[in-house]
Structure formats: C-alpha cells, structure tokens
Amino acid sequence: MYEMYINSFVEAIYTILPTFGLNELRITSLEVKEHMYTNMEVTVVIGLMGSVRGNISYSFSMESAKKMVSAMNMGMPVEEIDEDVRSALAELSNLITGRGCKIISNNENYTDFTTPTFIIGKDVYYLMSKVKTLAINVESEAGEIQVNVGLEL
Amino acid sequence: MNMEICNTFLKSVDNILKEMVDVNACISTDFYPEGNEVCSNGVCSIINFEGKIKGRFMIDMTQDAFLNVIKSIMGRNFECAKDMLILSAIAELNNTIAENAVANLNNKYSFELKLASPTVLVAKEALVCIDKIPSYSAICKTTYGDIKVNVAFNEEALTNV
Numbered sequence: 275m276y277e278m279y280i281n282s283f284v285e286a287i288y289t290i291l292p293t294f295g296l297n298e299l300r301i302t303s304l305e306v307k308e309h310m311y312t313n314m315e316v317t318v319v320i321g322l323m324g325s326v327r328g329n330i331s332y333s334f335s336m337e338s339a340k341k342m343v344s345a346m347n348m349g350m351p352v353e354e355i356d357e358d359v360r361s362a363l364a365e366l367s368n369l370i371t372g373r374g375c376k377i378i379s380n381n382e383n384y385t386d387f388t389t390p391t392f393i394i395g396k397d398v399y400y401l402m403s404k405v406k407t408l409a410i411n412v413e414s415e416a417g418e419i420q421v422n423v424g425l426e427l
Numbered sequence: 428m429n430m431e432i433c434n435t436f437l438k439s440v441d442n443i444l445k446e447m448v449d450v451n452a453c454i455s456t457d458f459y460p461e462g463n464e465v466c467s468n469g470v471c472s473i474i475n476f477e478g479k480i481k482g483r484f485m486i487d488m489t490q491d492a493f494l495n496v497i498k499s500i501m502g503r504n505f506e507c508a509k510d511m512l513i514l515s516a517i518a519e520l521n522n523t524i525a526e527n528a529v530a531n532l533n534n535k536y537s538f539e540l541k542l543a544s545p546t547v548l549v550a551k552e553a554l555v556c557i558d559k560i561p562s563y564s565a566i567c568k569t570t571y572g573d574i575k576v577n578v579a580f581n582e583e584a585l586t587n588v
Binding site for chain 1: 467511515544549551556
C-alpha cells in the first residue's frame, strides 16, 4: 500500500516537471528515514487528507528554487525568493501533489490536499509523520529537489 | 467572525494545556495581524486544515520553553529539542488542540473542516508563510515560557459560508 502512494507521487514528478521543459530527471536516492532533515533553505509542505493522512514536502536550495521558477517562466531570470517566486513554487508543488492524489484516487482511494505552507530557513529539522518518512532525491536541469513523503498508514 | 475563529483556537489551547500539561496559559495579547509571514522562535508545530475555509494553525515557542513543556508532559529532562520522541509529543499536543477547535467550529458554523497531520520543525531561524492568506497571532504566557498561537485562514471564503 505504501508503495502505491509513493509510486503515485514519483509518477506525478515525472509527469509535471517535463511540462516546464525539465526532461533530464533522475532519481538519485530513495530511502526510508526515521525523521526528516534538510539543509536546503526552501521547503514547501502540503498536507494530505482522505484515505491517507500525512504530509508531503518539496525542498530546494535557494539556487535550485530560482532556477525552477525561471524554467516555469520560460527562462526569465529570477534574482530573489519573493512572493511571486513563492507563488510559483507553491503552484509547482500543488501540481505535483494534485497529480499524485489523482493517480491515488483512480485506485479508489480518495485523497485530498491542503494549501501549501512555505518554510524558509537553514538546517531545519522536521517531524512529518509519526511513522517513517520516505525521502526521494530528484536531480533535474534546475538542480536537486528533495521530496519527503510522510504517511500515516 | 474572524476573531471568533481565532478565539476558538485560543480557547482550545488554554483548555488542552490545562488538561494535558497542567499549566494555566495567561493570554497576554489579543490577536494581532501578522501578515502571511511568521518568524519561528525555535520550535513550531503546524497543522493545515481544509473545508469551507482553508488555513493553518500553528503553535510556536523557543527551544527552552519547548523543553520545559516536554519535561511537564514526559516527566523528565531532555537536553536537545531534535528528538523524535519529544517532537512527536508536541505534534500530538498540536493535533489535540486543533481537533478540539475544529470540532467546535464545525459544530457552530458547519465549516466541514478536516485536518492534515501536524508538521513540527526545529530551526534557529525559520520563516513560515502561506501566501495570500493573512494570519493572526496571540501570545500565551505560561510558567514554561511564551507560546505564540498563530491562525491563518482565507477570510474571503467566509462570505460564501
């Protein structure tokens, strides 16, 4: 069951990122962690509700966040993480999560998701799930995205 | 209605802190607007909710205040805030507070709110934001230290409720 949910979000990443011209995607690591720690400065957290309860987060370095938004804006340069950049990253996170939830719902497991919450800071230690967190590192032309999925199954 | 929603969460904080942590919270400030960016003091627990309105409930405190609260819950000292066990305890506290508040709001206003799982974070400096959704904060003074209560929700949805 856990694999089904994880595969849904991995499939969503591989579906959504190429729509912004990011085609060279590679999963560089996939591991189960007791807790979530990231040294990346920008994290978007989205809550999941319905057939499964939990959280999914997308972490970016400052540089990869700017490059990601630049790719979403047809290559327009991005100088700083302002409200427009946060909106774009929130939209990207919404698209991936929404796609993942749709794939899950196709398997007759209804899942909905909340508004994204941004957390900006260095060396942030997280608890996202009472159980375990699965960490997926995805390498792209815009840099690395750390996806953490914490589900209460 | 904005303040009624915020005060429902605040009342829940007061009730649950008394029940679970055996501490009286003295509300030292009324809710004040904090925009859509909130700077964490060290340890914060965030729980998002969705329904006829959507938003976030957050409790935030310094690491020292957090360790004091944990000592009261767990009955012993902990040296470091980055401990899964005690972070789970604060997540559970946040969850209980939010469940209580959301139940009251659903009963009174039929908001049909559901909660996601809590997220807890520990950082020296972290900024927490939900864009385009303003938030309101109040400070509770306790014997363990100050606890900031922050509630964010999309006010424009209230006109449709």
